[in-house]
Amino acid sequence: MSAPVPVMRSAAQARKPDDFQPDELLLTLLKEARSRIVTIAAIFVAIMLLTLVVGLLVIPRQYTASTTILAQDSDIIQPLLEGRAVPTGVSDRAGRARQILYSRKVLEQVLQVGGWNVSSPVAQDRLMEDIRKNTTISSPRPDLVQIDYRDSDPERAYRVTEAFGALFIQETLATKERESREAYEFIDKQVRDYHTKLLDAERNLQDYRSHNADAQPGSATDVNARITSLRSQVEQARMALMEQESRESAISAQLSGESAVTATNTRENLYNAQLIEARAELDRLLLTFTERHPDVVRVRHQMEDIQRALTTEQQRRSQPGQGAFASEDAQLNPLYNELRSQLAQARREAAATRSRMNTAQSLLNEEMDRSRRIAASESALSELTRDYEVNREIYQDLLRRRENARVSMGLDQENRGLTLRIQDPATVPLRPSGLRFMHIGAIGFVFAVGVPLGLLFLLVRFDPRVRSPRQIPLRTGYPLLTVIPAYPTPRERRLQSMKLLLSFAAIAAVFVVYGLVFAFKLTSA
Amino acid sequence: MNDHDTGARNVPSAAGSRSISRVDDSHALSIRALEERRLIHRNDSARVQADAFRDLRTRLLSLGGDSNFVTMVAPVTAGCGGSFVARNLAAAFAFDETKLATLVDCDALHPAQGSALGVDASAGGLMDYIEGGVAQLQDVHYPTGLPRLYLLPSGSVREIAGESFSSLRMRTLVDSLRSSSPNRYIVLDSPPVLRSPDARILSDLADLVVLVAGYGRVTTDQIEKAASNFAPGKVAGVVFNDIH
Numbered sequence: 001m002s003a004p005v006p007v008m009r010s011a012a013q014a015r016k017p018d019d020f021q022p023d024e025l026l027l028t029l030l031k032e033a034r035s036r037i038v039t040i041a042a043i044f045v046a047i048m049l050l051t052l053v054v055g056l057l058v059i060p061r062q063y064t065a066s067t068t069i070l071a072q073d074s075d076i077i078q079p080l081l082e083g084r085a086v087p088t089g090v091s092d093r094a095g096r097a098r099q100i101l102y103s104r105k106v107l108e109q110v111l112q113v114g115g116w117n118v119s120s121p122v123a124q125d126r127l128m129e130d131i132r133k134n135t136t137i138s139s140p141r142p143d144l145v146q147i148d149y150r151d152s153d154p155e156r157a158y159r160v161t162e163a164f165g166a167l168f169i170q171e172t173l174a175t176k177e178r179e180s181r182e183a184y185e186f187i188d189k190q191v192r193d194y195h196t197k198l199l200d201a202e203r204n205l206q207d208y209r210s211h212n213a214d215a216q217p218g219s220a221t222d223v224n225a226r227i228t229s230l231r232s233q234v235e236q237a238r239m240a241l242m243e244q245e246s247r248e249s250a251i252s253a254q255l256s257g258e259s260a261v262t263a264t265n266t267r268e269n270l271y272n273a274q275l276i277e278a279r280a281e282l283d284r285l286l287l288t289f290t291e292r293h294p295d296v297v298r299v300r301h302q303m304e305d306i307q308r309a310l311t312t313e314q315q316r317r318s319q320p321g322q323g324a325f326a327s328e329d330a331q332l333n334p335l336y337n338e339l340r341s342q343l344a345q346a347r348r349e350a351a352a353t354r355s356r357m358n359t360a361q362s363l364l365n366e367e368m369d370r371s372r373r374i375a376a377s378e379s380a381l382s383e384l385t386r387d388y389e390v391n392r393e394i395y396q397d398l399l400r401r402r403e404n405a406r407v408s409m410g411l412d413q414e415n416r417g418l419t420l421r422i423q424d425p426a427t428v429p430l431r432p433s434g435l436r437f438m439h440i441g442a443i444g445f446v447f448a449v450g451v452p453l454g455l456l457f458l459l460v461r462f463d464p465r466v467r468s469p470r471q472i473p474l475r476t477g478y479p480l481l482t483v484i485p486a487y488p489t490p491r492e493r494r495l496q497s498m499k500l501l502l503s504f505a506a507i508a509a510v511f512v513v514y515g516l517v518f519a520f521k522l523t524s525a
Numbered sequence: 526m527n528d529h530d531t532g533a534r535n536v537p538s539a540a541g542s543r544s545i546s547r548v549d550d551s552h553a554l555s556i557r558a559l560e561e562r563r564l565i566h567r568n569d570s571a572r573v574q575a576d577a578f579r580d581l582r583t584r585l586l587s588l589g590g591d592s593n594f595v596t597m598v599a600p601v602t603a604g605c606g607g608s609f610v611a612r613n614l615a616a617a618f619a620f621d622e623t624k625l626a627t628l629v630d631c632d633a634l635h636p637a638q639g640s641a642l643g644v645d646a647s648a649g650g651l652m653d654y655i656e657g658g659v660a661q662l663q664d665v666h667y668p669t670g671l672p673r674l675y676l677l678p679s680g681s682v683r684e685i686a687g688e689s690f691s692s693l694r695m696r697t698l699v700d701s702l703r704s705s706s707p708n709r710y711i712v713l714d715s716p717p718v719l720r721s722p723d724a725r726i727l728s729d730l731a732d733l734v735v736l737v738a739g740y741g742r743v744t745t746d747q748i749e750k751a752a753s754n755f756a757p758g759k760v761a762g763v764v765f766n767d768i769h
Contacts, residue, residue: 031740031769032741032769034769035769463741464744464745464746465741465742465743465744466738466740466741466743466744466745466748466765467740467741469765469767471745472738472745472748472763472765473763475745476745476748476749476752476763478736478748478749478752478760478762478763479761479762479763480762480763480764480765481581481584481585481735481761481762481763481764482577482578482580482581482584482764482765483577483764483765483767484574484577484578484581484606484609484610484613484764484765484766484767485573485574485577485767486767486768486769487563487565487571487574487609489560489561489562489563490557490560490561491561
């Protein structure tokens with residue numbers, strides 16, 4: 001006996017992941033299906049019969065009635081009144097329809113129409129909830145509202161849907177009208193409020209004006225104009241005054257230069273003349289004689305006397321209250337008189353101008369005071385004026401809006417803003433809707449086929465027991481000597497045939513039953 | 526010893542040679558009977574199965590070498606069809622007219638070969654022989670309905686046979702069987718490997734170990750575990766029994 005070939009194993013080979021070739025998988029599935037055909041058929045039949053029962057008996061027939069309502073903004077009036085009336089827009093029609101139709105008020109009426117008799121508020125609530133659940137409200141187009149209601153009684157479905165349609169129209173119109181009326185009333189109230197406010201503001205302004213006489217509109221500008229003119233007057237007066245004063249001073253200067261008498265031989269002049277003679281004589285004498293000559297001495301003594309007398313005269317003249325022309329031998333100077341009268345005139349004019357200037361100045365001061373007062377009261381005045389003006393603006397605006405609201409209200413009262421019309425009235429549904437028996441049958445069939453095959457697949461895929469001879473050398477490393485095919489005994493062969501026959505017969509029977517049921521339904525429906 | 530036994534009643538014995546075949550009547554089984562017992566035959570109706578077993582036989586012959594060898598057929602777990610493979614392998618050996626095959630039913634807990642081959646094991650079986658109840662080997666070496674195929678049935682039911690298998694008497698039994706004829710191939714039908722250590726003990730007596738894995742019965746981990754019970758090098762390989 002020779003040693004057999006040593007078995008070789010490698011770790012990698014032993015740990016190969018589970019891999020089923022697709023054809024192997026299919027073959028294995030078929031093998032398993034054949035050996036378990038009875039179970040598969042049994043599951044199939046069971047599910048199909050269950051579906052039949054469910055489809056026939058358990059699921060109630062549902063009927064759906066539907067109505068469509070056209071909700072259209074009036075297309076003639078709208079552009080005519082553009083800007084005048086504001087149409088109460090209904091943008092999300094389905095949402096608003098839901099709000100209206102699911103309200104308690106509407107649902108109570110629907111309950112009456114539907115003929116349900118409710119025992120208690122709790123039952124009523126539940127019933128309302130059920131109705132809500134069975135109702136579908138949608139907006140297939142922007143101006144359409146569709147109401148669908150599902151019920152097991154076709155008559156009731158029809159009645160309820162019809163009631164829904166009518167109530168929707170009724171409630172929507174009522175809502176619109178109420179909306180516009182409320183808007184109008186609100187604006188009206190606002191108008192009144194603002195009217196009162198406006199009157200108040202007016203009164204305040206009036207009071208203020210009457211208390212402050214300066215606070216006239218435009219008084220500031222007046223004052224400013226006056227101030228300007230007064231200022232210019234003052235300036236002019238001042239200039240004139242200056243001119244006249246200078247004239248006056250010029251004239252008086254001239255006057256002082258002139259003497260009141262022309263040839264006034266005053267004692268002073270006499271003395272001066274004597275003094276000059278004496279001096280002239282003294283000089284002549286000194287030419288021929290010396291100082292000690294008696295003539296020279298005599299003349300010097302004469303000069304000293306004259307000088308003394310002159311000084312006395314000058315002192316006498318310089319004392320006040322001495323009429324300079326009192327005892328003189330004077331002749332009135334005509335130029336002097338002229339000058340004097342001119343001076344008097346100039347002085348007069350100057351005085352007049354001065355007084356004018358002073359008046360103007362005092363007026364100016366007055367105006368300045370007033371302008372200051374005005375400025376002080378300006379802020380208060382502007383506040384009040386602003387108040388008044390704003391109120392007036394708002395009030396006028398509100399008046400306009402109120403008129404718009406009035407027109408809108410009129411529109412809605414006559415239902416001209418929005419047209420609500422039943423486009424598609426409800427009818428009694430003839431055929432049940434929703435899941436038809438055929439659908440249920442189809443779903444059942446899918447399950448009936450899927451479940452056993454699925455289980456089979458799961459078994460083959462996830463059962464670790466080896467089903468493919470290829471896996472043995474792959475995963476264990478031991479050689480596969482041979483594959484022994486199945487060797488069924490004659491009895492087993494017979495049994496297997498019978499099983500197959502039985503299974504197919506059962507499946508065929510199920511189909512026959514379904515066929516009968518369909519035929520029955522078709523003929524009876 | 527006669528090499529061309531066909532279940533005949535008279536065994537000519539030469540001087541010095543031992544005969545271990547019972548002098549008894551056995552009828553050849555009909556095709557139908559064979560099919561009912563799941564035994565291969567030469568007809569076309571079992572062609573695929575017969576070819577598979579022939580294939581197995583050929584491989585074992587190539588592994589076993591020139592002289593006759595002892596093959597142990599061990600199912601990994603119960604239900605893998607180990608008995609089926611064992612008896613059909615023995616039948617495949619017996620197809621060849623130059624060879625003899627003896628099937629030894631070592632599954633003491635569930636002996637199946639006796640009834641499968643239609644052998645009336647009234648004189649006792651393996652267990653009886655080992656325990657000394659039966660003196661002669663040929664008393665328990667029964668011919669079957671198949672030519673050149675002999676059966677050593679298990680005998681009385683025993684729970685634990687491991688000790689018997691490791692006894693000297695068992696070893697001598699196998700040796701005598703082997704040496705009785707150079708063309709006699711021994712096939713041991715062992716109990717499932719993972720059930721008890723009997724298979725391990727038996728493998729000491731065998732030259733080749735063939736594991737049987739049934740379709741959808743064992744995982745590859747179990748196969749590995751079973752194979753690791755035996756001495757490395759004795760495991761010839763795994764047979765996949767496609768019993769769906």
